[in-house]
Amino acid sequence: MRQSHLFTKTRKEAPKDETAKNAQLLIRAGFIHKEMAGVYTLLPLGLRVLKNIEQIIREEMNAIQGQEITLTALQDKQLWEKTNRWDDEVVDNWFKTSLKNETEVGLGFTHEEPITQMMKEHIHSYNDLPKYVYQFQTKFRNELRSKSGIMRGREFVMKDLYSFSRNEEDHVAFYEQSKIAYLNIFKRVGLGDYTFITFASGGVFSEFSHEFQTITDAGEDTIYLDETKGIAVNEEVYTDEILAQLDLQKENLVEKKAVEVGNIFSLGTKFSEPLELRYMDENGKPQPVVMGSYGIGLGRLIGTVVEVLSDEKGIVWPESIAPFTVHIVTLNTDNEDVLKQAEDIYESLQGVGIDVLYDDRNKQAGEKFADSDLLGIPYRITVSNRALEAGMYEVVERSTGNVTTVEESAIVSGAFLGEKN
Amino acid sequence: MRQSHLFTKTRKEAPKDETAKNAQLLIRAGFIHKEMAGVYTLLPLGLRVLKNIEQIIREEMNAIQGQEITLTALQDKQLWEKTNRWDDEVVDNWFKTSLKNETEVGLGFTHEEPITQMMKEHIHSYNDLPKYVYQFQTKFRNELRSKSGIMRGREFVMKDLYSFSRNEEDHVAFYEQSKIAYLNIFKRVGLGDYTFITFASGGVFSEFSHEFQTITDAGEDTIYLDETKGIAVNEEVYTDEILAQLDLQKENLVEKKAVEVGNIFSLGTKFSEPLELRYMDENGKPQPVVMGSYGIGLGRLIGTVVEVLSDEKGIVWPESIAPFTVHIVTLNTDNEDVLKQAEDIYESLQGVGIDVLYDDRNKQAGEKFADSDLLGIPYRITVSNRALEAGMYEVVERSTGNVTTVEESAIVSGAFLGEKN
Numbered sequence: 001m002r003q004s005h006l007f008t009k010t011r012k013e014a015p016k017d018e019t020a021k022n023a024q025l026l027i028r029a030g031f032i033h034k035e036m037a038g039v040y041t042l043l044p045l046g047l048r049v050l051k052n053i054e055q056i057i058r059e060e061m062n063a064i065q066g067q068e069i070t071l072t073a074l075q076d077k078q079l080w081e082k083t084n085r086w087d088d089e090v091v092d093n094w095f096k097t098s099l100k101n102e103t104e105v106g107l108g109f110t111h112e113e114p115i116t117q118m119m120k121e122h123i124h125s126y127n128d129l130p131k132y133v134y135q136f137q138t139k140f141r142n143e144l145r146s147k148s149g150i151m152r153g154r155e156f157v158m159k160d161l162y163s164f165s166r167n168e169e170d171h172v173a174f175y176e177q178s179k180i181a182y183l184n185i186f187k188r189v190g191l192g193d194y195t196f197i198t199f200a201s202g203g204v205f206s207e208f209s210h211e212f213q214t215i216t217d218a219g220e221d222t223i224y225l226d227e228t229k230g231i232a233v234n235e236e237v238y239t240d241e242i243l244a245q246l247d248l249q250k251e252n253l254v255e256k257k258a259v260e261v262g263n264i265f266s267l268g269t270k271f272s273e274p275l276e277l278r279y280m281d282e283n284g285k286p287q288p289v290v291m292g293s294y295g296i297g298l299g300r301l302i303g304t305v306v307e308v309l310s311d312e313k314g315i316v317w318p319e320s321i322a323p324f325t326v327h328i329v330t331l332n333t334d335n336e337d338v339l340k341q342a343e344d345i346y347e348s349l350q351g352v353g354i355d356v357l358y359d360d361r362n363k364q365a366g367e368k369f370a371d372s373d374l375l376g377i378p379y380r381i382t383v384s385n386r387a388l389e390a391g392m393y394e395v396v397e398r399s400t401g402n403v404t405t406v407e408e409s410a411i412v413s414g415a416f417l418g419e420k421n
Numbered sequence: 422m423r424q425s426h427l428f429t430k431t432r433k434e435a436p437k438d439e440t441a442k443n444a445q446l447l448i449r450a451g452f453i454h455k456e457m458a459g460v461y462t463l464l465p466l467g468l469r470v471l472k473n474i475e476q477i478i479r480e481e482m483n484a485i486q487g488q489e490i491t492l493t494a495l496q497d498k499q500l501w502e503k504t505n506r507w508d509d510e511v512v513d514n515w516f517k518t519s520l521k522n523e524t525e526v527g528l529g530f531t532h533e534e535p536i537t538q539m540m541k542e543h544i545h546s547y548n549d550l551p552k553y554v555y556q557f558q559t560k561f562r563n564e565l566r567s568k569s570g571i572m573r574g575r576e577f578v579m580k581d582l583y584s585f586s587r588n589e590e591d592h593v594a595f596y597e598q599s600k601i602a603y604l605n606i607f608k609r610v611g612l613g614d615y616t617f618i619t620f621a622s623g624g625v626f627s628e629f630s631h632e633f634q635t636i637t638d639a640g641e642d643t644i645y646l647d648e649t650k651g652i653a654v655n656e657e658v659y660t661d662e663i664l665a666q667l668d669l670q671k672e673n674l675v676e677k678k679a680v681e682v683g684n685i686f687s688l689g690t691k692f693s694e695p696l697e698l699r700y701m702d703e704n705g706k707p708q709p710v711v712m713g714s715y716g717i718g719l720g721r722l723i724g725t726v727v728e729v730l731s732d733e734k735g736i737v738w739p740e741s742i743a744p745f746t747v748h749i750v751t752l753n754t755d756n757e758d759v760l761k762q763a764e765d766i767y768e769s770l771q772g773v774g775i776d777v778l779y780d781d782r783n784k785q786a787g788e789k790f791a792d793s794d795l796l797g798i799p800y801r802i803t804v805s806n807r808a809l810e811a812g813m814y815e816v817v818e819r820s821t822g823n824v825t826t827v828e829e830s831a832i833v834s835g836a837f838l839g840e841k842n
Contacts, residue, residue: 144521
């Protein structure tokens with residue numbers, strides 16, 4: 001994409017009411033726009049990052065036999081009354097509205113109830129199990145405060161998967177598979193080194209749930225991490241008994257601030273019993289379906305990447321989720337040969353399937369480099385009088401600042417990326 | 422995808438309260454699930470159709486220089502008060518809710534206000550224009566009645582593009598381009614022969630808007646169509662003066678029921694004036710930006726395809742938007758050679774990039790063929806004892822019912838599709 005075509009502009013200052021680093025940087029770089037606290041529009045660059053993350057998650061969910069659907073935001077009150085989650089005294093973050101005939105409806109903050117209800121149409125026999133169903137869908141949560149930028153939204157895209165199994169044994173086997181899929185996801189989006197499986201409180205049907213916590217001072221959670229084992233405990237279950245049970249020693253644990261980038265939860269028959277999601281077993285006897293839920297907030301994941309990987313110059317995107325892989329920056333734009341060469345490189349890299357942002361704007365070098373650092377695209381190629389004369393191009397790797405000088409042929413072919421990777 | 426893996430099942434009867442043919446068929450075939458009137462979940466097959474349509478629209482919007490974003494559902498009351506569209510007396514289909522601090526917020530039924538407000542950050546000078554910005558986003562409309570299945574939703578995905586131009590002349594040039602893009606879209610999704618540009622009422626800034634109306638008895642609109650010219654007039658502007666103005670003769674017009682599958686609207690400065698979206702012209706003088714809006718409801722488009730193209734046996738998908746291109750149906754599943762051959766065809770067609778649904782279920786032929794007709798996948802290959810013995814396979818084209826007998830090699834390579842297309 002030509003930067004002169006991109007409608008968003010960078011800005012020097014974030015809005016005054018925006019205190020979170022992630023949102024400050026993302027707004028300044030033109031990835032998001034703040035509509036109100038906790039409610040952000042995704043601009044072209046931000047949407048590209050979201051789609052990249054979505055695709056990584058989709059691949060990992062499909063790999064464990066997930067089937068993608070899209071449930072609705074509008075929710076039926078009567079359904080949620082059956083599980084006692086309609087009352088604002090029980091669930092404190094509902095947004096509620098009503099139809100023209102005064103029927104009260106809610107905006108889904110999660111989707112256990114409607115998916116359990118819907119699966120009654122499709123699960124009848126033990127042959128119909130197991131099934132795993134997921135979606136990327138916009139959740140609404142009426143948060144009292146929303147000060148963490150896009151890490152805690154009132155409206156945000158979530159991937160939520162729900163598992164439906166015959167029994168506890170089958171459920172546990174899938175639950176363990178999902179852990180691996182989740183670790184793959186966090187590794188692929190660039191947070192692998194900072195993200196740890198964390199024991200957290202469970203429910204009636206399981207002693208623990210599992211969170212995936214990424215270490216960052218911007219996190220709202222406190223965890224106790226065993227760095228050697230790579231396992232953590234959320235402060236909510238940080239007791240002597242539980243540490244003993246998990247075979248963790250207090251002296252090996254380090255207290256860390258962290259953000260929960262994903263969680264997985266064994267639901268047992270909490271929803272299938274009240275909503276009567278049952279199957280006929282091999283003996284023709286009705287049995288409740290055993291369920292689990294598995295969530296990842298995509299906005300939070302973007303915010304976390306920004307919090308963890310950015311530096312004083314701006315955002316640093318991992319190549320896997322970057323809006324573009326290469327940023328071509330032209331200097332000396334009054335020289336037509338420079339423009340022509342930049343254009344050639346732009347076309348030829350795109351021709352081999354590389355996503356390129358091409359800064360063809362008529363601006364000063366300082367401004368262009370500052371913008372480039374702020375945007376955080378992994379590789380920057382400078383096309384200038386000097387480069388043209390030498391036939392050699394400077395490639396700067398955003399994450400390390402490493403500068404390499406690359407021959408024209410390796411630039412045009414995209415081979416410089418192969419050498420680097 | 423293996424049909425035994427797909428979690429949805431077909432059903433003989435639609436829900437009793439569902440009176441629209443489109444929703445009846447889509448529910449019976451397992452494409453959608455009804456949450457409440459006008460609110461439908463997209464199941465795996467339905468989501469595949471939606472994504473195919475989305476991609477066609479995206480390509481056409483990108484081709485006219487559109488840039489994709491995602492705005493938010495939650496809307497700021499103060500913003501909409503500035504254009505006098507907050508009041509329920511003025512706009513009668515708002516869903517409204519409130520934040521914890523009692524601040525009232527709305528759920529967007531359209532997005533002129535927030536996009537105009539947002540563009541103030543990015544449009545300053547005549548150099549920043551024109552810009553075209555679009556999204557696929559979930560709209561909420563509190564319809565009093567919702568009886569047309571997925572053709573009139575209370576919650577639905579819409580593609581809405583907004584254009585920002587320097588002046589009327591530039592605006593009109595883009596407006597004309599958008600007409601061509603829209604006709605391309607309706608042609609590509611299979612509605613080209615039934616869809617006509619229709620003059621409809623405009624606003625303060627333009628005498629007419631333009632609708633794209635698809636002829637179907639399921640439509641809620643009445644239009645008067647000149648079949649020779651391929652132009653229609655909505656009944657709301659069907660007057661002698663307007664016909665004269667458009668050079669249309671009453672005797673050449675046929676009254677038709679139709680559904681509005683798209684509309685384009687010149688907004689002039691209706692939003693840019695009250696919200697102060699201005700740019701500096703070449704003389705350094707502030708000017709209001711001239712805007713247009715361009716909508717297509719994706720659910721409505723799916724519903725319309727079903728209404729227009731289905732037959733007594735079920736749905737008929739055009740190849741461009743079908744959830745799968747080929748449906749392999751195995752008979753004699755007790756014969757391992759049949760299963761192995763079906764498996765080979767399944768793998769090899771997927772290997773050459775063809776989307777295949779493989780009915781590997783152990784069911785009677787009659788049920789499998791009935792399901793296949795209901796699902797509406799364009800080409801069905803039957804793998805059976807007889808086919809295996811003959812080395813020749815029956816391929817049935819869903820839209821015409823035409824049966825051809827194809828040699829094994831042309832089946833396995835996918836060449837039979839090339840011959841047909």
